[in-house]
Amino acid sequence: MTARKRVSPAGTLILGALAVLAAYAARLWNLNGTSLWYDEAFMLAHAREGIVEAVVGLFREDNALPLHGLLLAVWIRVAGEGEFAARYLSVLLSTIGTPLVIRLARAVGGRRRVSGLGAGIAYATLPILVYYGQEVRMYAPAMALAAAFAWVGWRLVRARGRRRRRGLVAAYVALGSLMMTAHLFAGLAWLSVGVWGTLVSLRSTYTQRRWWWANALLAVCAIPLAAWALWRVGADATGVSAIPTDALRWIPILFGIDQYMTQPWAALFTACAAAAALAGVIGALRTRRFAGALWLAISLTLPIAVLFLVTSVKAKWSERYLLASWGIALVVAIGNGWEQLLIGQPGRLRRRRPRGRRLGGRAVGALLLGAWVALATPAIVRQAEGTWALALQDEWHPRPDFRGVSRHIEAHDEDGDAIVVVGGYAAVAIEAYYDGTAHLFGLPPDTRVLDTRETLDLRALTVLAEEAGAAERLWLVLWQDRTIDPTGLVQSALVETCHRLPVGGNFTNVGLLLFSLEDCRPLDRLVKPQVPIGIAFAAPIRLEGYRLIRPDETWEVDLWWRTTGEIDEVLRVFVHLVDARGEIVSQHDHIAGADAYPTDQWRAGTEMRDRFFLDVAGGKCLGCELRIGLYTDEGRLSLADGTDTITIPVPDRTGN
Numbered sequence: 010m011t012a013r014k015r016v017s018p019a020g021t022l023i024l025g026a027l028a029v030l031a032a033y034a035a036r037l038w039n040l041n042g043t044s045l046w047y048d049e050a051f052m053l054a055h056a057r058e059g060i061v062e063a064v065v066g067l068f069r070e071d072n073a074l075p076l077h078g079l080l081l082a083v084w085i086r087v088a089g090e091g092e093f094a095a096r097y098l099s100v101l102l103s104t105i106g107t108p109l110v111i112r113l114a115r116a117v118g119g120r121r122r123v124s125g126l127g128a129g130i131a132y133a134t135l136p137i138l139v140y141y142g143q144e145v146r147m148y149a150p151a152m153a154l155a156a157a158f159a160w161v162g163w164r165l166v167r168a169r170g171r172r173r174r175r176g177l178v179a180a181y182v183a184l185g186s187l188m189m190t191a192h193l194f195a196g197l198a199w200l201s202v203g204v205w206g207t208l209v210s211l212r213s214t215y216t217q218r219r220w221w222w223a224n225a226l227l228a229v230c231a232i233p234l235a236a237w238a239l240w241r242v243g244a245d246a247t248g249v250s251a252i253p254t255d256a257l258r259w260i261p262i263l264f265g266i267d268q269y270m271t272q273p274w275a276a277l278f279t280a281c282a283a284a285a286a287l288a289g290v291i292g293a294l295r296t297r298r299f300a301g302a303l304w305l306a307i308s309l310t311l312p313i314a315v316l317f318l319v320t321s322v323k324a325k326w327s328e329r330y331l332l333a334s335w336g337i338a339l340v341v342a343i344g345n346g347w348e349q350l351l352i353g354q355p356g357r358l359r360r361r362r363p364r365g366r367r368l369g370g371r372a373v374g375a376l377l378l379g380a381w382v383a384l385a386t387p388a389i390v391r392q393a394e395g396t397w398a399l400a401l402q403d404e405w406h407p408r409p410d411f412r413g414v415s416r417h418i419e420a421h422d423e424d425g426d427a428i429v430v431v432g433g434y435a436a437v438a439i440e441a442y443y444d445g446t447a448h449l450f451g452l453p454p455d456t457r458v459l460d461t462r463e464t465l466d467l468r469a470l471t472v473l474a475e476e477a478g479a480a481e482r483l484w485l486v487l488w489q490d491r492t493i494d495p496t497g498l499v500q501s502a503l504v505e506t507c508h509r510l511p512v513g514g515n516f517t518n519v520g521l522l523l524f525s526l527e528d529c530r531p532l533d534r535l536v537k538p539q540v541p542i543g544i545a546f547a548a549p550i551r552l553e554g555y556r557l558i559r560p561d562e563t564w565e566v567d568l569w570w571r572t573t574g575e576i577d578e579v580l581r582v583f584v585h586l587v588d589a590r591g592e593i594v595s596q597h598d599h600i601a602g603a604d605a606y607p608t609d610q611w612r613a614g615t616e617m618r619d620r621f622f623l624d625v626a627g628g629k630c631l632g633c634e635l636r637i638g639l640y641t642d643e644g645r646l647s648l649a650d651g652t653d654t655i656t657i658p659v660p661d662r663t664g665n
Contacts, residue, residue, distance in 0.1 A: 021124050025111055028129035032107040035133060036100040036142045039393035044412035045092050047488070049145035050438035053095050056082040074234065076190040077102075077147035092145075092412075092441070099149040103142030106153035107132055110340060113156050116163040117301040118293060118345040122352070127378070128344025134385045135340060136392050137264050141332055147191045148332050154188035155198040155333035162202040163304075165223060166209055166216060178223045186230045188333065193238055197312040197334035199227070204311060205304045260313075263328040264339065266388035278384040285346035285377045286339060292349030301345075308338030343381075350374025395517070409488050409518035411435070415442035417514050417521070418484050422447045427480035429473060431465070431500075432456075432493030439486060447484070450476040452499060464606065465494040467536045467569070467616040470502055474532040481527060482510070487520030495605035496617065502535050535618060538569040542657075545649040546639060549574030550601075550608070552655060553616075557635070564623040566635065570601060572608075572615045580608040580639045580646065584621040586659070589632035595623040601639065633659045 045053065055066045055078055063082035067075035081098060088094040107129050114128030132138060141148040161184055165177040188195045203224055210217040262268065265282065267275040286309070293302035312334040351374035395408065418428060419442075426447035430436040436451035443449065453463040454472055477483055485503060494500075500522070503509075507529035512521050526532070538554025545551045551571045558565040566584050579600055586595045601608045602617055611617070635657040639646040645653040 021126070024124070024126050025108060025129060028111065028126055028133055029104060029107045031130070032133035032142075033100065033104040035139045035389055036103055037097075038389070040096050040100065040143060041093050042393050043395040043408040044410050045095075045145065045438060045441055046408045046411065047435050047438050049092075049095070050411065050441040051434075052078055052081060052145050052147075053085075053090070053092075053441060054437045056085055056095075057090055068237065074147075074190045074193060074237070076187060077150050080150065081145070095145045096143050099143055099145060102153055103138070103149035106142075106149070106156055109153055109156035109160060110337065110344075113160040113163070113337070114341045114344050116160055117298075117304055117341055118289070118348065119296065119298050119301065122292075122296050122298065123345050123348040125344070127347040128341045130347075130378075131340035131344045131381070132337075134382065134389065135264070135336075136266055136269065136385060136388045137328070138332070138336060138340070139389055140392060141329060148329060151188060151191035151195045151333040152337060154184055154191055155195050156337050158184040158188050159198060159202050159304075159308075159337065162206055166206050166220060174219060178219070178226070181223050182226045182230060185227045189231060189234050192330075192333065193234060194316075194330040195333040196231070196234075197315060197331070198308075198337065200315060201304075201308040201311050201334055201338070205300075205307050208303060209300050259328060260331075264336065266384055269388040269391040270384065274384055277380065278388075281377050281380045281384075282339075282343055285344075285350075285381070286342035288346030288350055288374075288377075289342035289344070290346075292346060296349075305338060305342050309335065309342065312338075347374050347378045350377070409438075410516040411438040411488075411519060412442050413514070413516045414486060414519050414521050415439050417512075417516070418447070419443055419445040421513070422484070423482065425479070425481040426484060427477045427482070428484040428486065429476065429499070430486040430488070431490045432463075432488070434493075435486070435488045438488075448476070448478070448480065453493065463493065464610070464612075465498055467498065467618060469494075469499060470533040470536050473499065473502075474530070477526060477532060481525070483507075483524045483526055485520075485522040485524065487522070488518070490520070491605065496602060498618070502532070503529075506532070506534065536616070538567075542655075544655055545573075547647045547649060548580070548639070549576060549613070550580070550639070552637065555635075555637075555657065557657075557659070559625075559628065562625055562628045564595075564625050564628075566597075566621040566623060568619045568621070568637065570615075570617045570619060572611050572613055574613050576608045576611055578609055578641055580641060582619060582621070583636075583638055583640060584623065585636040586623050586625065586630060587634055587636055588630060594630055594633060595625055597621040597623055630659060631661050635659060 051071070052067075055070075055075075056063045058066065060079065060082040063078040064075045067078045071078075080102075081095065084098045085094060088097065110132040111125035111129040114125035115123060118125070138152070141152075158181070161177060161180045165174070165181050185199055188198065206220050206224075207217070210220045261279045262275075265275060265279045267279075269275075270278070286305075290302055290305050293299070293305065312331055316330060350370045418426075422445045424446065426445075428439065428443070428447050428449045430439055430449070430451040432451065432453065434451065434456055436449060439449060452465055452469050452472060454476070456463060483503070485500065487500065490497070490500070503522070503524050507524040507526060510523040510525055512523050514521070539556035541554040543551060543553055549572055551573065553569040553571050555569065556565075556567040558567075564586070568582065568584075581598055582601050583598045584596065585593050588594050599621070601619060602611065603619075606617070637655040637657065638653055647653050648655070
């Protein structure tokens with residue numbers, strides 16, 4: 010009896026329907042349990058502005074192409090603009106991917122050997138696929154289209170009949186174009202399928218020619234996408250989402266359950282997944298399904314290698330870029346591994362194996378499948394609750410609670426309030442929920458895109474003062490503020506000059522502060538130095554002025570810098586307190602802008618305030634002076650007059 014006869018067509022259909030239902034239920038479960046975060050609110054904001062804006066705006070501002078934005082713009086005009094409706098579209102698109110993954114798994118493993126149901130179960134229950142199958146972003150359609158594209162690629166290589174081949178070529182090109190219009194990194198799936206198909210078709214000149222013709226047509230369709238990608242590489246300057254060299258550590262965490270379950274369960278899940286995937290590859294080899302083994306080998310290695318290479322050009326890495334390529338191959342390998350172990354080998358190969366070994370293989374398969382379901386289920390529960398056991402250095406964990414922040418402000422705001430969001434791009438997430446009367450604005454202003462080139466400097470305080478206007482209170486919302494305001498300029502300025510009021514709540518991954526503005530205007534008082542001096546260095550940087558505060562034995566020295574051009578190196582500042590004999594009483598050296606924002610990241614026209622602290626015994630230093638300068642590893646920088654030190658006398662009095 011062959012493996013194909015073990016499950017009837019009706020039984021396969023019923024089990025497939027159950028896998029689809031499981032995928033739908035897992036993605037629908039507590040769909041609104043967590044707030045929309047920045048990426049989702051950004052997509053929804055464009056969709057709400059209209060169908061044309063959903064395309065043009067996303068082309069202009071987003072890192073991904075706008076297929077999902079177009080679908081969302083149409084969808085919300087029918088289903089509504091709420092967060093449930095917006096996420097429900099992703100649920101449907103992700104669920105559609107289940108039967109497509111099943112068909113792909115059958116092609117890879119051989120329809121007489123596997124049913125594809127194992128891959129359907131893996132796709133339905135892998136927590137990271139559930140997570141991104143709920144998000145108001147392009148990953149759900151990208152994954153479904155990638156599975157369909159790979160399956161059509163299989164059929165194209167093995168097609169017979171001219172009419173069928175023409176139809177498959179058209180489907181291959183159309184699905185590939187749509188897939189990459191959903192997300193450019195879905196092109197990794199095209200690369201994997203393309204390399205596989207080229208190798209498989211080497212045995213037939215006719216098949217090879219047809220394959221190259223289909224991929225040439227797809228390449229022509231992808232030219233505009235490639236041009237757009239090159240433009241985005243130059244126009245987009247976002248922070249690094251993860252550390253690429255740590256990817257081998259991150260992949261088992263993010264494609265596993267480490268962020269939801271403690272050890273040893275998280276490691277057990279990873280081990281079970283790896284064992285099942287290995288069984289899938291070995292099973293394909295043992296059943297002489299060499300094309301399937303080759304597809305798995307290429308799809309599980311090439312996307313990661315290419316992503317590392319791309320990272321060397323554009324310093325940004327994220328696990329979600331692998332969802333449509335490596336992620337789909339992973340669930341296919343795992344699902345086919347379960348089936349190979351549970352069903353065993355067909356025909357002559359099966360008869361050669363002793364009965365004990367067949368039973369042992371089935372026991373191992375059942376154990377691996379049971380462990381997966383037993384561990385993935387509570388992980389999905391924790392994910393639906395918005396609970397994470399492990400915080401990682403990526404915005405994905407956990408979702409920031411913009412909904413809670415917005416509703417708290419709305420419940421406690423007063424007439425004359427203002428809200429500032431640092432960075433300003435996250436203001437769209439507050440706008441998605443906030444219906445109050447307070448004036449809402451972001452810093453940097455007039456931007457909806459995270460861009461590290463827009464780092465805040467002292468000029469932001471002028472914008473803050475203008476936007477706050479006559480407001481009596483100011484709500485300060487902080488999310489990824491250290492990326493856009495690395496020196497904490499806005500928060501420190503408000504803390505120093507304004508009275509802080511109690512907020513009365515804490516919110517996941519979002520900071521919220523409240524200040525009274527009655528006695529702290531002008532808010533931009535720190536833009537100008539207390540003592541202006543305007544001394545230029547030979548390098549394109551000037552010391553505009555300083556402030557000296559001497560309340561006790563710890564003196565504070567604030568320096569105001571302004572660049573007149575780009576700086577290619579990291580400059581360090583020395584601040585020495587020297588007595589009348591020329592001996593150093595106290596000193597403080599650090600990188601200009603501190604480690605968070607070194608000078609090689611400053612742009613022309615940047616204005617920064619730098620703070621230094623000096624320990625002075627007794628709090629007095631008669632006849633002393635401050636000596637200030639810049640230096641690198643190669644020595645001190647010269648001033649415009651040829652010297653290398655700025656000397657500032659310290660008045661022989663206490664106080665400021």
